[in-house]
Amino acid sequence: MQKEKIILPRTTVDIYKSQEDGCTIYEFDATECSPPEPMVNTIVMLEHLKNANDKLVVTFFHEPTPLYERVSSHYTYESLALDSGDFRVTFSKK
Numbered sequence: 689m690q691k692e693k694i695i696l697p698r699t700t701v702d703i704y705k706s707q708e709d710g711c712t713i714y715e716f717d718a719t720e721c722s723p724p725e726p727m728v729n730t731i732v733m734l735e736h737l738k739n740a741n742d743k744l745v746v747t748f749f750h751e752p753t754p755l756y757e758r759v760s761s762h763y764t765y766e767s768l769a770l771d772s773g774d775f776r777v778t779f780s781k782k
Contacts, residue, residue, distance in 0.1 A: 691715070698732045700725055712738075715745040719774055727755050730779070734763055737781045744779040751775045 691704040694714075701716045714733055718726035726748055733744050751767060752775070759765070759779070768776045 696732065696736065699729050701729050703733065711741045711743055713743045713745060717747045719747055719749045726752065727758075730755060731759070734759060734779060734781075737763070737779070740781055742781060746777050746779070748775045748777060749773075752777065 689706045689708050691706045694703050694705045696703060699716075701718060701721065704715045706713045706715070714736065716729065716733070718729060721729070726746070730744070730746055730752070733746075736742075737744060747770075751769075756765060762782055763779045764782055765780075766778045768778075770776055
């Protein structure tokens with residue numbers, strides 16, 4: 689899977705785009721960001737998901753519970769606790 693760095697307005701992180709099994713996957717690492725950057729970047733990126741085959745994968749330094757509450761009406765999410773203590777969350781459009 690080849691990842692392509694993309695630039696989107698209103699984001700402050702490096703974002704990578706890839707294709708896998710018919711899905712478009714966007715990824716970024718928010719572990720070095722200070723609040724509110726992780727939430728803002730995630731919300732901006734969620735606006736780019738066009739359908740349920742598009743995914744956003746974000747690595748956070750903590751589980752972003754307030755973000756779940758904010759986006760759960762339009763997006764699903766799966767959270768995975770990593771050995772490092774970080775969380776990798778995959779978002780999809782409902």
